[in-house]
Amino acid sequence: MQEEIDVDVHPRYPLSWQAGAFNTLLRGTTKPACALLLRHGLGLTLLSRVVAMGERLPIPVPSGVSIAKDGPRRTEWVRAGEQDESKVVLYFHGGGYFLCSPATHRPITCRLSAVAKRPVLALDYRQGPVHPLSQSLADALEAYEGLLDQGYDPSGIVLAGDSAGGHLTLTTLLALRDRGLPAPSAAVCLSPWSDLSDVRRRVNRWADPSLSASRVDWLARRWTAGLDARDPLVSPVYGDYEGLPPLMIVTGSTEVLRDEGRRVAVRARESGVPVTYEEWPRMPHVFPILADLVPEARLVFGHISRFLSAVSTTDTPTTLHPADQATDAA
Template sequence: MGNELNRDVHPEYPVSWQAAALNGLLRGTMKPMTSLLLRNTTGMALASRVMGLGERVPGILPNHVTIEQEKFGACSGEWVRAGDGLDEGKVLLYFHGGAYFVCSAATHRPITWRLSLTADRPVLSLDYRQGPVHTLAESLSDALAAYECLLERGYAPEDILLAGDSAGGHLTLASLLALRDRGMPLPAAGVCLSPWSDLSNSRSRVNHWSDPMLPAGRVDWLARRWTDGLDPCDPLVSPVYGDYTGIPPLMIVTGSTEVLREEGQRVALSARENGVPVTYEEWRRMPHVFAILADVLPEARMVFKHISRFFDAVESRRAGAVLSDAEAAA
């Protein structure tokens, strides 16, 4: 079962016509728009307002999906349930992406309802505090508080999964490192979709031109903004520099043409060197966080089947460990 968890996967599905068309659309619209807006606070505010308008447009969810709002201290979130017969004794805590200043739990429902179905459990999607008003430390504080709240409500740590995309992938990795360092009980596993894990000045940029969605220069500009006054090589700021000893199994999913691809690779290699089983998947010509496009991309729907296999492998590993402990005790 270790091989099922610790492996590199390069899916060889033919790139769909939907993906090819979408890459062209993103390259001609979102990438230049992002390049234009992310240059100052005014542009960030405008981008945030545009995304906020999108949240007010009700998304089309399957009839079997329910949304329930929740409040957690300084932040809020929503419970997402998909399908019947979910195991209410288990939970997946999700951190949405959005470069730490846009998006919300609502914008990421195409991911969270599918994760609920995939993991056969409710998903708590957190609306953590974001910049420019709030800091990375406050975002992390909200993530840790939500996890601790789940423990206080009686969820066993081995029945909790963490997941996130992009900035939420950063928050997933930083949360795992912070929980480990604080001596807290750790969740069963973590899933990171296109994680943004290196906010330091030393990162190298692959796929500078081939990424259809993210302009590397603007990603770097945001990194400098969020790390102003901080040590950018602190593992809680740039998790790529973390020591992952003792961290539970990880799954990292990237696209082959992403500017963040190398960061995901480096986390996978570092974690493996520290003894952590890592499933690293690199999907050919897929855009940043392509899982959110599952309503239109066949590849995005398929990736949830891969995530399901990872969850099954995590559960089998846990069951094997319990059996070994029982045999040793006997």
């Protein structure tokens, strides 16, 4: 099995016009807006409130998908297509630890439920600036232990997350291992933010169409004030991955967080963990969230499906094809 999932994948799909258009749009809107606002606590609060206002608008639910709220907060169960209710994906949304919610990430969670053939529990964890990183991690651990208490077998649980949620996925895995709790079967990280230390980001500073490297550095300093920024539960890129389950890490070739994903893959492999590392050419940060509009963002879910099948199947392994030339995905 390890030979099937311990691979580097560099998809060679031709860049779609939709992806090119979105890169241009992001470069002219999201990147300058973040560069302007993420300089002071007031700007951070303003950006957070603007996004929160947008979340109040009715968000259409795709046909064949059911959304059920879980608890008093915005945590939700997402079910799409044929489901194995004995299994689950625990999903942590991204947003720099101050933005977004399970609702904003339904383009990911709906498709993830469909390809994983199991419900997705999208967690509404506590975020900054009110709550520190430790409380986000506490919520993630509580949610995982809650699934165990409900009778889910660890072999039927997958952790997944994007950006800051990818960070939370990695720190949750490390914390579970350190606490002696059973590990999930696998984890999927989309553009994980894994280094919150004082290392200045230089790779793709100008190539990234959506993220400003200096503003990512600013956020990292803000969230790690008073902490050891090289503690693996703060910057999981410095962690020891021994004993962790197989990982899938997906990045875009031009994003500023690309090398953080690469470094996690290297450290995990050094510890004997099989890693599927995928680097998609010219894709923006967390591009799977654009699946309603960008073909490449839909295609990645087929890759995730093959990874999960390879993890769960030992007698009939699934091969991951680095140059898969499919043109669309369901």
